[in-house]
Amino acid sequence: MATANEHTDFNPVKTNLEHLYIPNGEVMDEQEVMRRRKIVEKAFLTIRPAEILAMLPLIVVMWVGFGHYVALQEIVGLKVTALSQKVFWGMYITNFVFWIGVSHVGMLISAVMRILNAKFRTPITRLAEEVTIVSLLMGAGSVLIDMGRLDRALHIAWYANMTSPLVWDVISISFYLTGSLIFFYTPIIPDFAYYRDNLNPKVHGMRIKIYKILALNWRGTQEQYEIIEDKIMSRLKWFILPIAVSVHTVVSWIFAVMWRAGWNSTIFGPYFVSGAIYSGTSALVTILALVTWYYGFEDYISMTHIKLVIKLWVTVDFVYMYFTLNEIIVPAYKREGREFSVLYQKFYGDMATVYWFVIIVGAVIPFFVGIWLYNMKEKNKNWFYLIAIITSLLSNIGSWFERYTIVVPTLRSFVVSPIEPLYVYLPIAGEIWITLAQVAFFIFFYWFLNKLIPHIPLWEVELEWEKYGLVKGETPTRKHLNSMGSDLKE
Amino acid sequence: MSKASSFVKWSENLTVKRRTFIKGLAFVGASAYAIAPLPRRDGFIFKNRLPQGITVDHSRDYSRRYDKWRIPNTVWGMVIDLAKCDGCNDLTSKGNPPRCTAACQEGHHAPSDYKQNSKSYFDNEHQTQVQLNQRVHEYIKVFKVQDNPWSNSYFFPRPCQQCIDPPCVHVCPVQAAWQRTGDRLTLVDQERCIGCRLCMAGCPYEVRFFHWEDNYKFYDSNGKPLGPDSRIVKDFEMQMPFEIVKQKGVIAKCDFCGNQFLGKLPHCVASCHKGALYFGNLLENSVTNNMGETILVDKTIQERKGFRWKEEEGTRPRVFYLPANTK
Ligand code: SF4
Ligand code: SF4
Ligand code: SF4
Numbered sequence: 050m051a052t053a054n055e056h057t058d059f060n061p062v063k064t065n066l067e068h069l070y071i072p073n074g075e076v077m078d079e080q081e082v083m084r085r086r087k088i089v090e091k092a093f094l095t096i097r098p099a100e101i102l103a104m105l106p107l108i109v110v111m112w113v114g115f116g117h118y119v120a121l122q123e124i125v126g127l128k129v130t131a132l133s134q135k136v137f138w139g140m141y142i143t144n145f146v147f148w149i150g151v152s153h154v155g156m157l158i159s160a161v162m163r164i165l166n167a168k169f170r171t172p173i174t175r176l177a178e179e180v181t182i183v184s185l186l187m188g189a190g191s192v193l194i195d196m197g198r199l200d201r202a203l204h205i206a207w208y209a210n211m212t213s214p215l216v217w218d219v220i221s222i223s224f225y226l227t228g229s230l231i232f233f234y235t236p237i238i239p240d241f242a243y244y245r246d247n248l249n250p251k252v253h254g255m256r257i258k259i260y261k262i263l264a265l266n267w268r269g270t271q272e273q274y275e276i277i278e279d280k281i282m283s284r285l286k287w288f289i290l291p292i293a294v295s296v297h298t299v300v301s302w303i304f305a306v307m308w309r310a311g312w313n314s315t316i317f318g319p320y321f322v323s324g325a326i327y328s329g330t331s332a333l334v335t336i337l338a339l340v341t342w343y344y345g346f347e348d349y350i351s352m353t354h355i356k357l358v359i360k361l362w363v364t365v366d367f368v369y370m371y372f373t374l375n376e377i378i379v380p381a382y383k384r385e386g387r388e389f390s391v392l393y394q395k396f397y398g399d400m401a402t403v404y405w406f407v408i409i410v411g412a413v414i415p416f417f418v419g420i421w422l423y424n425m426k427e428k429n430k431n432w433f434y435l436i437a438i439i440t441s442l443l444s445n446i447g448s449w450f451e452r453y454t455i456v457v458p459t460l461r462s463f464v465v466s467p468i469e470p471l472y473v474y475l476p477i478a479g480e481i482w483i484t485l486a487q488v489a490f491f492i493f494f495y496w497f498l499n500k501l502i503p504h505i506p507l508w509e510v511e512l513e514w515e516k517y518g519l520v521k522g523e524t525p526t527r528k529h530l531n532s533m534g535s536d537l538k539e
Numbered sequence: 540m541s542k543a544s545s546f547v548k549w550s551e552n553l554t555v556k557r558r559t560f561i562k563g564l565a566f567v568g569a570s571a572y573a574i575a576p577l578p579r580r581d582g583f584i585f586k587n588r589l590p591q592g593i594t595v596d597h598s599r600d601y602s603r604r605y606d607k608w609r610i611p612n613t614v615w616g617m618v619i620d621l622a623k624c625d626g627c628n629d630l631t632s633k634g635n636p637p638r639c640t641a642a643c644q645e646g647h648h649a650p651s652d653y654k655q656n657s658k659s660y661f662d663n664e665h666q667t668q669v670q671l672n673q674r675v676h677e678y679i680k681v682f683k684v685q686d687n688p689w690s691n692s693y694f695f696p697r698p699c700q701q702c703i704d705p706p707c708v709h710v711c712p713v714q715a716a717w718q719r720t721g722d723r724l725t726l727v728d729q730e731r732c733i734g735c736r737l738c739m740a741g742c743p744y745e746v747r748f749f750h751w752e753d754n755y756k757f758y759d760s761n762g763k764p765l766g767p768d769s770r771i772v773k774d775f776e777m778q779m780p781f782e783i784v785k786q787k788g789v790i791a792k793c794d795f796c797g798n799q800f801l802g803k804l805p806h807c808v809a810s811c812h813k814g815a816l817y818f819g820n821l822l823e824n825s826v827t828n829n830m831g832e833t834i835l836v837d838k839t840i841q842e843r844k845g846f847r848w849k850e851e852e853g854t855r856p857r858v859f860y861l862p863a864n865t866k
Contacts, residue, residue, distance in 0.1 A: 126752035126787035127734075133673045134748050137736045197734015197749065197788025204713040204733050213712040215737055308706060308743035308852055464745045465695060466684040472673060 077514070079522040085348045086507060086525055092344040093503050094253065104496065107489040114486020117479045118194065127197060129479045136460040136474035140484050141195035146452040147328065148188035148487075149222070149300050150321070151445075154329030155181025155229055156293030157361070163286045169357045171513055172349045172505050176340065177333050178233040179502075183494050184332075185226050187487050194483060214303045221295045228289045235281050239274075239508040242267035243529050259501070269530045297325040304455065310387030311380075311459035320372040327369040328448035330362040331415070334441035336495075340504060342434040349505045352433060356423050359437065363419035366444075370412050390462040395454055399473075404454050411447015415440050603719070604728050605781050608800040613722045614857065615795050616821035617808075618836060618845070619696055621863035623815035626681050626694030637681045639696060642810035646798075647782050648756045648771045649676035649748075649791065676748040678782070678793035679807045693863035696816065698807065699746040699793035700848060700856030701725055710741035716790070726781065727790050734788040743852045747792045750784050757785055780806070804829055821857065 077085075121129045132139050158177035162170035193199055209216050241264035248257055267273060301321035304312040314320070337358060341350045380388040381396075395404040418440045425433050463469040511524040523531070627637035635641070636651070644651040652675075678698060685692040705725045707716040715732035718725045727747075739747045756771055758764055765772055775783045779801065781794035796805035799818070803809070808816040809829045817834060819826035827833045836859065839845060843861040 126750070128674070128751040128787075132751070134675070134739075135673055135745075137739050137749055192735075195735070197736070198732065201713075201731070201733045204715075204731060208713040208715075208731060210712055210714045212709045213737065214710065215712040215735060219712075303737070304740075306710070307740045309740065460740075464743075465682040465697060468683060468685060468692075 076518070077520045079520070079524070082511065082514070082520055082524050088345055088348065089503050089505050089507060092346070093500055094248075094256075096500065100496070104493060107493050110482075110489040111486045111493065114482045114484075114489070117482045118486075121479055122194075122483075123199065129477075131475055131477045131480065133472065133474070135472040136457060138195070138456050138460060139474055140453070140476050140480045141191050143449065143452045143456050144484055144487060145188055145191035145195065146300055146321075146456070147449045148184045148191060148491075149297060150325035150328045150448065150452070151184040151332050152181045152188060152225070152229075152329065153293055153297060153322070153325040154333045155179075155232070156225075156289055157326055157329065158333065158358075159232055160286045160289040160293070163282065164290070167357075168513070169354050171509050173333070173337060173354060173358065174236070174509075175233070175502070175506050176336055176504060178229065179495060179498050180329065180332055180336065181229045182226075182233055183491055183498070184329075185222065185229065186494075187491055189222060189226075191487065214299060214306055217299045218296075218303065221292065221299050224292045225289075225296045228285060228292055231281065232285055232289060235277055236506055236509060237502055238264055238267050238277070239269065239526070240503050240506065242269060242533075243508065243526065244503075246529065246533070247525075269533045294322055297322045304459075309459050310385075310462060311391035311455070314376065316372060316375055320369075320376060323365060323369040323372050324448065324451060327362070327365045327412075328445055330358065330365055331441040331444045331448065334358055334362055335438055335445065338434045338437040338441070340499075342431075342438075344504070346504065349510060352425075352427060352430060355433075355437065356425075359419050359422050362441075363416055363423065366412060366416045366419065370416065373408070373412065386467065387462060387464075390467070391458045394458040394461065400454060400458055403450050407447050407451045407454055410443050411451060412444070415444040415447075603717070603726075604730060605726060605778050605794070605797060606719070608779065608781070608797050609719070609721055610800060611721055612822060614821045615701070615722060615724065615799060616819065616826065616836070616857040616859070617698065617701075617795070618817040618826045618834070618839065618859045618861065620815045620817070620843075620861045621693055621695060622861060623813045624681070624694045624696055624811075624863075625813060626683065627812070631681075636677070637696075638810045638812055639679045639807035639816065640677050640681065642806040643678050643793070644676065646780055646796070646806035647676075647678065647791075648754065648774065649678065649782070649784075650750070650754060650756070651675055674751050676750075676791060678746070678748070678791070690864065695860075696807075697744065697746060697848075698858060699725065699795075700744050700854065700858045701793075701795060702854035702856050704853060704855050706741040706743060706852075706854060707738035707747065710737045712737065724795060726794055727792060729784055729786075729789045729791070732789040734790070736790070738790060743849055743854060747790050750787050750789055750791060753787045754785050 117129075130139065130141075155178045158170050159174045162174075193202060196202065205216065205219055209219075241260045245257055245260040245264045248260075250257055298318040298321065301317040305314055305317035307313070334355065337350060337355050341347060341355065377392070381392055384392075394400045418436065422433060422437055422440075457474055461472045461474065508526040511520075511526040514520050515524060515527065627639075630641075631637055636644070641651075643649070680697050682695045682697060683692055684695045702725060703723060705716070705718055708714075708718050708725060711717070711732075712735060713731055713733055715728045716725070716738045717728060734749070736749055739745070739749065757775075767773070771783070774780070775785060778797075780796040780798055782791045784791045795818075798805050798809075804818055804827070808818045811829060814828040814830035814832060817826035817828045817832075819833075819836075821836060824836050825833050826836055839861065840859055845859045845861045847856045847859055849856075
């Protein structure tokens with residue numbers, strides 16, 4: 050392995066690395082590239098015993114939650130929850146808002162960063178897009194779980210009432226899911242093709258069959274690459290942006306168009322979108338730190354990459370705190386009766402513990418810890434991962450409770466007269482199990498996707514290395530292309 | 540032409556005309572979409588069971604629930620005299636619902652007994668009465684209200700305000716909350732409702748109620764379904780009064796009963812021992828209570844400074860309140 054300093058005629062470190070963020074800045078030979086690729090292959094082709102151990106409890110939780118749903122809620126009805134005529138939305142709608150929020154990270158990383166031409170996005174795009182897909186499915190599932198009559202779900206299509214925010218939501222979520230699937234799937238095709246052709250058929254016969262279908266007869270010609278890059282990705286990135294923003298805006302309108310104190314706010318759209326991107330980025334930080342640390346992907350996703358995501362995270366956190374402050378200050382200053390009864394519950398009442406957890410642990414502490422992490426030295430790597438994982442997990446839990454403190458206190462407060470009793474909603478076992486099962490399903494499904502698909506967009510990364518002269522000789526991607534008679538030459 | 544060659548010909552055509560084929564698929568899909576809702580409409584079932592002596596607008600198709608109960612040229616409305624209502628203190632002090640609520644629940648076979656899981660206690664820390672799991676259906680509910688610390692408290696019965704411009708209808712994704720033409724009653728189509736509860740959030744008056752489980756009143760004490768001779772099953776088949784719900788997961792609310800189509804007052808109005816509730820056709824400008832007193836709507840509202848609740852929401856309710864303290 051040669052270091053950059055030996056190449057005096059051309060020094061990629063100085064010329065290109067600043068915006069490319071290639072780990073270590075070394076010029077690699079073929080073996081080195083192959084060694085790196087092997088790390089990813091080991092991670093996605095094999096299942097470690099520790100992973101099975103971790104998935105077993107998840108399967109148990111999923112099973113219990115599923116059982117609660119099928120055997121209790123679908124048969125007895127929503128009576129098995131703690132919901133009531135007064136507080137008729139609770140944990141399920143909270144989950145809905147939360148998951149749809151988390152899904153926004155894919156848009157941020159793959160569309161916004163593509164538009165801004167931020168090079169550091171390349172190795173992390175796929176992990177981010179997977180978060181989007183899985184959490185969008187979770188979000189749609191949450192609405193279905195909350196519905197009284199699941200058997201009539203198709204009525205939304207048959208009798209769609211275009212003035213209903215829920216119908217807008219169904220439409221924009223469908224668009225976003227479709228767009229994200231295209232955005233996610235298209236750049237995997239070359240990787241599928243590589244593993245279709247390069248895996249050992251004796252060991253991975255099943256995989257090869259699957260990849261054969263998924264690779265869509267990819268031949269790796271110049272034309273095909275142009276279709277991916279110039280036709281699909283570079284056009285779609287402009288469309289996905291407004292669609293993604295519309296999704297959470299419409300979710301916020303489900304609340305904001307209602308005549309309810311605490312929801313009756315014109316700032317809800319941007320407020321929800323900022324909260325969404327914030328929670329999505331938190332989830333990405335958790336996953337990046339965890340995956341990089343556990344599988345040893347540092348050669349692809351360096352500390353610099355994670356730091357840049359953390360920089361984004363902190364910035365979005367700031368915007369989110371700013372909107373939250375606006376949401377608080379304006380009604381708190383006026384103390385109008387109903388608005389104040391909502392705020393009182395959050396500030397001093399029985400929701401106060403949750404609310405201050407949301408504000409302090411969910412938003413303020415991550416802001417400062419994020420800045421600290423961003424300036425951390427390379428030698429404290431393990432601490433960096435540990436603190437990043439803990440903080441981002443806490444901020445995600447905070448985000449969930451933030452949704453909870455939007456949904457519940459408003460419904461609890463009085464409508465007719467201030468001397469009405471305070472209605473209480475305390476989630477009971479069934480709801481909690483179903484929610485935990487959703488989390489378990491998210492992790493499980495994410496893990497499963499990652500066993501099918503390489504964590505890193507290998508061909509993109511390798512072609513990028515080539516482009517910046519960071520490899521001597523041919524990368525596996527290039528060899529594969531040549532072997533398929535490709536005419537991709539530069 | 541042999542069979543084989545014609546098949547080849549046919550399949551060639553198929554490949555050439557793939558676009559036509561896709562168009563055909565789209566057509567099949569679209570027609571499935573168009574006819575799919577038909578079998579779900581319950582109108583066909585009840586069409587032939589019209590009760591006698593009822594004027595019915597035959598020009599309409601009976602595609603919606605309660606559609607057979609309809610009289611042209613009517614706008615039903617209610618006037619509630621807050622000065623008369625005493626909150627049925629004699630009953631509520633013993634933990635029973637007020638007369639109007641009880642009569643409404645009885646008439647609609649609405650779930651009225653959730654005592655086993657509906658708890659209420661006094662929270663010392665926050666000095667408030669706390670209510671847990673309130674799942675009773677009270678299409679008319681009586682609240683104790685005190686406008687300011689110096690005024691006397693009074694009682695405030697709250698039925699559905701039957702808005703002319705109803706938010707519940709705007710937000711319902713499947714048009715299960717709907718307002719019919721003609722008498723413009725705001726109704727719920729329980730054959731269509733998906734139980735998303737958007738309308739509960741949308742209604743500024745909180746008068747919509749969700750069926751959290753199958754209606755237990757359709758079962759006897761042993762859990763067996765009641766037979767066709769029972770009053771509830773007969774009422775259910777007649778769709779009279781409105782809002783008799785059998786299955787879980789849908790919305791119900793005050794529908795102004797439908798009793799008026801039989802020439803009767805709504806249950807709540809008929810049961811009030813003070814005659815505080817008046818009901819009638821607003822187009823005729825007269826409403827009646829169960830004591831036989833008929834009042835003119837416009838004149839009474841002017842004299843007594845009547846008001847509509849939450850006028851600022853722009854929902855234009857059809858329930859008018861006469862204030863308690865102006866008498
Ligand atoms: S009071 Fe509520 S339920 Fe009744 S019509 Fe108005 S918005 Fe709909
Ligand atoms: S609960 Fe039923 S009536 Fe209410 S908005 Fe949903 S579908 Fe419409
Ligand atoms: S009008 Fe009928 S449905 Fe409405 S509250 Fe009175 S009895 Fe109940």
